Amino acid sequence: MLALWRNSRVRGWIFQLVALTLFLYFGWSLWDNLQTNLASRGITTGFNFLNTEAGFGIISHLIDYSESSTYGRAFLVGLLNTLLVSVLGIFLATLLGLLIGVGRLSNNWLISRLALGYVELIRNIPLLLQIFFWYFAVLRSLPSPRQSVNWGELFFLNNRGIYMPAPIPEQGFGWAGWALLLTLIGVVLLFRWAVRRQHQTGRIFPRWRVSIGLLIVVPLLVLALQGFPLSWELPALKGFNFKGGLVMIPEFMAILLALTIYTASYIAEIVRSGIESVNRGQTEAARSLGLTHGQTLRLIILPQALRVIIPPLTSQYLNLLKNSSLAAAVAYPELVSVFAGTVLNQTGQAVEVIAITMGVYLLISLLISLLMNWYNHKMKLVER
Amino acid sequence: MVWLRRNLFSTPFNSGLTLLTLYLLWLAIPPIVDWLFLQATWSGESRAACEPNEGACWAFIDARFNQFIYGLYPSEAQWRVDLAFILLGVLFAGFFIPGVRRSWIAVLILIPYPLVAWILFSGGSWGLEEIDTAQWGGLFLTLVIAGVGITASFPLGILLALGRRSNLLVIRSISIGFIELIRGVPLISVLFMASVMLPLFLPEGVNFDKLLRALIGISLFQAAYMAEVVRGGLQAIPKGQTEAAESLGLGYWRTMQLIILPQALKLVIPGVVNTFIALFKDTTLVLIIGMFDFLGIVQAATTDPNWLGTAVEGYVFCAAVYWLFCFSMSRYSVSIERKLDTGH
Numbered sequence A: 001m002l003a004l005w006r007n008s009r010v011r012g013w014i015f016q017l018v019a020l021t022l023f024l025y026f027g028w029s030l031w032d033n034l035q036t037n038l039a040s041r042g043i044t045t046g047f048n049f050l051n052t053e054a055g056f057g058i059i060s061h062l063i064d065y066s067e068s069s070t071y072g073r074a075f076l077v078g079l080l081n082t083l084l085v086s087v088l089g090i091f092l093a094t095l096l097g098l099l100i101g102v103g104r105l106s107n108n109w110l111i112s113r114l115a116l117g118y119v120e121l122i123r124n125i126p127l128l129l130q131i132f133f134w135y136f137a138v139l140r141s142l143p144s145p146r147q148s149v150n151w152g153e154l155f156f157l158n159n160r161g162i163y164m165p166a167p168i169p170e171q172g173f174g175w176a177g178w179a180l181l182l183t184l185i186g187v188v189l190l191f192r193w194a195v196r197r198q199h200q201t202g203r204i205f206p207r208w209r210v211s212i213g214l215l216i217v218v219p220l221l222v223l224a225l226q227g228f229p230l231s232w233e234l235p236a237l238k239g240f241n242f243k244g245g246l247v248m249i250p251e252f253m254a255i256l257l258a259l260t261i262y263t264a265s266y267i268a269e270i271v272r273s274g275i276e277s278v279n280r281g282q283t284e285a286a287r288s289l290g291l292t293h294g295q296t297l298r299l300i301i302l303p304q305a306l307r308v309i310i311p312p313l314t315s316q317y318l319n320l321l322k323n324s325s326l327a328a329a330v331a332y333p334e335l336v337s338v339f340a341g342t343v344l345n346q347t348g349q350a351v352e353v354i355a356i357t358m359g360v361y362l363l364i365s366l367l368i369s370l371l372m373n374w375y376n377h378k379m380k381l382v383e384r
Numbered sequence B: 001m002v003w004l005r006r007n008l009f010s011t012p013f014n015s016g017l018t019l020l021t022l023y024l025l026w027l028a029i030p031p032i033v034d035w036l037f038l039q040a041t042w043s044g045e046s047r048a049a050c051e052p053n054e055g056a057c058w059a060f061i062d063a064r065f066n067q068f069i070y071g072l073y074p075s076e077a078q079w080r081v082d083l084a085f086i087l088l089g090v091l092f093a094g095f096f097i098p099g100v101r102r103s104w105i106a107v108l109i110l111i112p113y114p115l116v117a118w119i120l121f122s123g124g125s126w127g128l129e130e131i132d133t134a135q136w137g138g139l140f141l142t143l144v145i146a147g148v149g150i151t152a153s154f155p156l157g158i159l160l161a162l163g164r165r166s167n168l169l170v171i172r173s174i175s176i177g178f179i180e181l182i183r184g185v186p187l188i189s190v191l192f193m194a195s196v197m198l199p200l201f202l203p204e205g206v207n208f209d210k211l212l213r214a215l216i217g218i219s220l221f222q223a224a225y226m227a228e229v230v231r232g233g234l235q236a237i238p239k240g241q242t243e244a245a246e247s248l249g250l251g252y253w254r255t256m257q258l259i260i261l262p263q264a265l266k267l268v269i270p271g272v273v274n275t276f277i278a279l280f281k282d283t284t285l286v287l288i289i290g291m292f293d294f295l296g297i298v299q300a301a302t303t304d305p306n307w308l309g310t311a312v313e314g315y316v317f318c319a320a321v322y323w324l325f326c327f328s329m330s331r332y333s334v335s336i337e338r339k340l341d342t343g344h
Helices: A002-006 A008-041 A071-104 A109-123 A127-139 A173-201 A207-225 A250-277 A280-288 A293-330 A335-347 A350-379 B002-007 B012-038 B059-070 B075-096 B102-110 B112-122 B138-164 B169-183 B187-201 B210-236 B239-247 B252-267 B269-289 B294-302 B311-340
Strands: A149-151 A155-158 A161-164 A166-169 A230-233 A236-238 A241-243 A246-248
Touching (some): A008 B187, A071 A293, A071 A335, A109 B012, A109 B311, A127 B269, A127 B311, A161 A250, A250 A293, A280 A293, A293 A335, A293 A350, A293 B187, A335 A350, A335 B187, B059 B294, B059 B311, B075 B102, B075 B112, B102 B112, B112 B138, B138 B210, B138 B252, B210 B252, B210 B269, B239 B252, B269 B294, B269 B311
Antiparallel strands (some): A149 A155, A166 A230, A236 A241
């Protein structure tokens, strides 16, 4: 018996068996308790509640939604709002983070100190506090609609949000979209041709400038030919509030501002360490080969820096997505606020609601990680 | 002069940038200093006392200071909180006294101290009046959550990291499943789960305190992140170290305790401290499930009709306190890193 115990493989098996039994027993007892508790409290189970009428309004929705819509619809509204704020936040935070990260490396002492100050200040203050600051201290204390800040009668800023002109496409606007699509295909072909020609003859075609120019000019030309079939709906003060136009509500602005500013401080450090990781000799070698400053950056530094930057950047993007759930604190109707908040309170089906909410975040996290892993794999150093 | 030319005016572009930045700073800094200090009101009974001055209304912070620190903890019992924190300070000071064994102090802090602190905070024995955790609040509550979270998530994270790298399939699967599940969801949803779902999973009649549920949620959440940090350190230790330890006859636990972990943990100090800082910042989330931590109590105080319009002051004060804690933690980690850097 003692000999068996001294055998590390046997001991491993025993250990695993015990762990598995404990794990299963733990899971089973949780499940059992859940069943008894649900039964004794008279809580219904199952996912049928998704088809029943929600009966509450949501202040901001990207798809049609009214009080008579279902809980399932409310879930979709929340999910879309989460995605909207995350995608915009990721885009803006990357821009700002890039700017500050490059600023950290500037050889201008003042700029690099300021960038360092930004990073150290923002990183060490809780995100929730920043959201509250933007929402309660800044945006909600703006003037009322009647005393809005007015920019050329087009943009109005007040405590109900920022109002801007909304584009209204008219007959024939669709053609511009088709033109854009066709140009996009053309640009892809142009790129292929330019790369092939460069490989064969060594002549360089200014592909970026030409394609960006094409992408702007062609759709505009199509619009101009039809006499610009697009009108703008201007916001106007009617009674106590503005009507018409596009509106960005303060809840949305607060969470977007806070997420952007907070995440940018992390992205800046990632960008800085990525660029610093590229050996200085690389720059010197590239310059001695006659590459210009821009080419050195684009062809030599960035591809190598990106390899270091991508993995932590991905986790920052995922953090931003997860942090967007803090919008619940200022009642911006995103997934957690709508679904794990209002819907849970109304239906009382905590288990299903929390499981769906967590499942959605898990799924998105998993998808983004897969995507980034694929990209990472593509960018990997190909060694001889 | 050389320094100026090299660092601020090296090229025409740089000179322009410097001048523009200086101009912007000149525009921004005087009004901020004015608002913060020169024009500020330092004491008063209500918002009205601040009306004559243009600057910040620090009277608000002054009037509510006690509440910001202790929350709704009864004022006649606040000495108990003070005593517990002084005790902790004395214990920590022991680390710097030469000749005192550090491991003894660590054991004192980890085992008897939490018990004593718990009795002091919540009362109910030693003739102390019982104080419900619902009355705990302010910076005191924040520090309790952060302290418990840090002491619980660190060892748990190490165990999870070891589990993830274990040869035993069952242990490895459970660890990976737990870590990836937790890291894929936001902390709010974990806290919601701890506050609404946990009661459903417990046997009839068993009921956890709300604070305890939040503590469990936060500790488990950060443990998953800690595990990934520690795993990074474990992976950096060459396999030869394990093999050498085994050939000396050390078992798994002794190998880990004496050979692998001391080296691995040293490598990941910055990551560990970053996780502690993240945990400290994340303690603010408990206000969403209805607890009045430091941010929660400041937030609640700004809605007081007597002090309307003092939101900026409240948040600036709150931010300054959080910043001080987080910044000193990150500085401390840098200094530890330097001290432990034996250089190979």
